[in-house]
Amino acid sequence: MSLPTVDTTVTYPSGAVESTGIVLHVEELPDGTRAVLLDTTAVHPVDAGWPDQGADRAVLTAADGTAYGLLDAVVAATDGTALFLGADIPVKKGTEGWAFTVAHLLPAGASVAEGEPVRIEVDRAYRAALSAGHTACHLASLALNRQLAGAWKKDVQPDAAGNPNFDALAIETSTITEHGSTDVYRLGKSLRRKGFMPEALLQDLPAAEAGINAILADWTATGAKVRIECDGEGLTDLRRWTVDLPEGTVHIPCGGTHAQSLAETGGIQVTLTADAGDGAVTLTMDTICVQPAG
Structure with missing residues (x-):
């Protein structure tokens, strides 16, 4: 054939x-x-x-x-x-x-x-674990962007919720894990030129982490349904992760798999760490589902 x-x-x-x-x-x-x-x-x-x-x-x-x-x-x-x-x-x-x-x-x-x-x-259990992790990853990125919205002195592209898209502009790698994810961001000269002020984040990392987790707690408490909207059934047809948050409906292009609702995550929490390097700071956000379903 x-x-x-x-x-x-x-x-x-x-x-x-x-x-x-x-x-x-x-x-x-x-x-x-x-x-x-x-x-x-x-x-x-x-x-x-x-x-x-x-x-x-x-x-x-x-x-x-x-x-x-x-x-x-x-x-x-x-x-x-x-x-x-x-x-x-x-x-x-x-x-x-x-x-x-x-x-x-x-x-x-x-x-x-x-x-x-x-x-x-x-494998149903493994799929469910990755799906929960991927949903947590998207929600955490939106919460991160919202928390850092005041750290910009220039207008930049917005995310799906209308906040400055730090995640898209600074992301280096994103890894979905079972019931979680690890996202690595680079805070260097390029990001500064775009208008980001790293000190707004780095001078009090625990406060930023607490702010993100508070946002996530509010969102996950809604137990909102998660939908995948598809333009077609083919592998490369556009698909969008969609969820109704208190602030409005958000759509993120995504080809992965996801939980069916925010309730399945059992709550989402992040941990932020920062490491200084040559001319840039690396920010790592580790995200976990607190008590995932199943």
């Missing part, structure tokens, strides 16, 4: 943890493992472009009943002549003539044939 010409249909945005799909392509990789492409999958893959949320843990059951644990699941792309995985993808999403797919990586020798139906079962 030839390489696919359309994006993989993904069902994880709706919370699906099981799916049945047809094998479109099987390719042996240089290390002997096999990349399996399906027409439809419930597996959330890691995206090398912004690898904040890792891949789901899942089992693929072949047509003959053999079950294989996925070694990984990664975003891949093809122009119809070759398959590129992860960081090797040479084009941006949406490039004409390219299809973006979920590559399910199986052990060497896995007996999966093109054209056959297979079943996917995702």
